[in-house]
Amino acid sequence: MHALYQKINTERIVWRIEELAKCSVTKKGVTRFSFSKENEMAHELVAQWMRDAGMTVRRDGLNNIIGRYEGKWPDAPALLIGSHLDSIIEAGKYDGVLGVIAGIEVVQTLYENGMRPNNPMEVIGFCDEEGARFHTTLLGSRAMAGNLREEELFAKDGNGTTLAEAMKEFGLDPLQYNTVARNPKTILGYLELHIEQGPILEQMNQPCGVVSGIAGQSRYKFRVEGLTGHAGTVPLSLRKDALVGTAEMIQTIERLALQYESLVATVGKIAIFPGASNVIPGLVEGTLDVRSVDDGTRMTALNRIFEECEHIAKRRGLICEFTKVMESPAVICSSRFIDVISSVLKEYKMKSVQLVSGAGHDAMALASITDIGMIFVRCKNGLSHHPDEFVAAEDIKIGTSVLLDVALKLTS
Template identity: 90%
Template sequence: MGMQTLYQKVNADRIVRRIEELAKCSMTKKGVTRLSFSRESEMANELVAQWMQEAGMTVRRDGLNNIIGRYEGKWPDAPVLLIGSHLDSIIEAGKYDGVLGVIAAIEVIQTLYENGMRPNNPIEVIGFCDEEGARFHTTLLGSRAIAGNLREEELFAKDANGITLAEAMKEIGLDPFQYHTAARHPKTILGYLELHIEQGPILEQMNQACGVVSGIAGQSRYKFQVEGLVGHAGTVPLPLRKDALAGTAEMILAIEQIVLQYENLMATVGKLSVFPGASNVIPGLVEGTLDVRSIDDGTRRTALNRIIEECKEIAKQRGLVCEFTKVMESPAVLCSSRFIDVISSVLEERKMKSVRLVSGAGHDAMALASITDIGMIFVRCKNGLSHHPDEFVAAEDIKIGTSVLLDVALKLTS
């Protein structure tokens, strides 16, 4: 059987049905809330394990509760192709983020299995336990454990109820101090493929179902504080005020102007707290967050330095004090040129443009990039909306995306 006829056998109805079933494993009625190491995530793992078995895979969970299905190749000792995404969600998420990648990967294997096909290299499908970090505020737990980059102190991260990651792992029957057994040796891995919803509007604007990801943006997160002077709203004339909020407003507009001067750069002031926060009091203190992202680390750093300098200059002119504190920094990750080429060629075979997209959001692929080649396929989502109950991917796009994933996996393993 040729690839041409094989990819037509991808069963989109089965994928959609499974996504709907997983969406029921939720703590909330609105959207999907499935936090890691919870009753809901265990229910999801059981369903995924059952579907992996139906698709001819042997199933295990590793030392950090990643669920892994293995489909044996003609050469059992050959390096394994990993395909996967995450099964956890944020609070009141959509149905497709992460989940689509896991279910599409199972469908790829089920299509091979039902048609009696074995690749040369073994393929493993992974449902990562915690990518979002919504419970313990520690992102990419599952994929970093597999990459061997998880640190023991992270076992003591606490959730909102004061439960540590180690305690949550014990509750579901895992020994937290065996987390390092999840680590994989780079020589045993052929590469890692991830299909994911785009979470942005570009494919929809192009009227195309899929695109190839060129890399994942590096990210800097800062907290900032702007300090002025509290005063009475009715008695202090404007020229004499040291209004921390007015100064912050000018800074936010300056950040926007700086960012517009660069290609492939994003900056967001996402949270502000104003003190004392009364309608008749001039704000004396503003605390906020700054998030800066780019696929080019040099651009990100240059722009960040300019932003901080400009904000301090605005503060100085207004008689304010402005301080920035770094919270997190992760470098940009580039997808493997070999994987980009294979995905591009499959898109072109399907009469699609091999559009290259930069992922502004983080993914499990970032963590795996430290030990192996990575490749990502983005699938169009309605209005570019994600991390929201209205997140939606059309069945037709799911079929096209999964069939692209199938062809790419076959080209890499045969």
């Protein structure tokens, strides 16, 4: 297997990542939402690269792009390799994209060297993992796992466009979303290579690690309603200021989260109404994201957050409401996949360090129907979701080589 290491074309991988980075609304970083012109440009590039790698290409009913490389046993279950092609606002160029392009390179290396695995391989670019547009994550992978709910078709973006409407704009029938679901019997397992988005591998001076599990996540929208008033005439003691109340709630959320090991909580977005400098804010809307590898801890912390925010609202004469957007349990990676990835790391003279992912990944959704495994690749300063996100070319080559060797071990 190591002989193929030299066949991996690192320059091709880096060039493709740079080309995808150009498919962006913004010049600073990458902004590429699902069901957008920019995402369509990225899909067309990826489809062509998949064909160049000897794959047949199709798009499913939720706009996931899938390239298939037939194996010696075409009726055998396929090994899926993938990640996502969408981004947050002003993201880095490697998040998600590295996993898709590395997967294509794995297949292209086999194709160019006349090799066929026993099992087919499929490389997948998922349509919407981040949830930046419709605020509901893992759309493509949850649909593939058969866990997308019909009501989610009516989730709206910031312009009021629903997911169903956006799908129609790209020629998709929203009512056919359930046809995306895969039969678990046709899947051997799912592999995902991803940047670490954390500092541990860099601190260890190691290019790659194996993921043991992915933190569970709760995502909520919240609404704090007070009373709008004149900024110059209403005394502070008589105000029902929704923003001041929200600020106290945010500090309380941080204080509570710090009391639990392995738990994080983030208020990542707020909107203030009416949003004028001389008007007391009467309404604040925002988002809450709570994560932990222990689902019990996560739920306990959430309940405390709700209770304390309700107390703050009552004391200040406000109304506070939380609405669940998404709930995903913690996921444990397959022990078989962990063992195979660990053995390959050792072959490359690396420690088989096991890492827990605090970030969500498409692997979480696929875990409900098949075995999953994840490989983390070192990123500079552990920085992600930022324009300065960076992965060294040598680490890209090592990570892709590990992915190739793991895929061959699983399909031989």
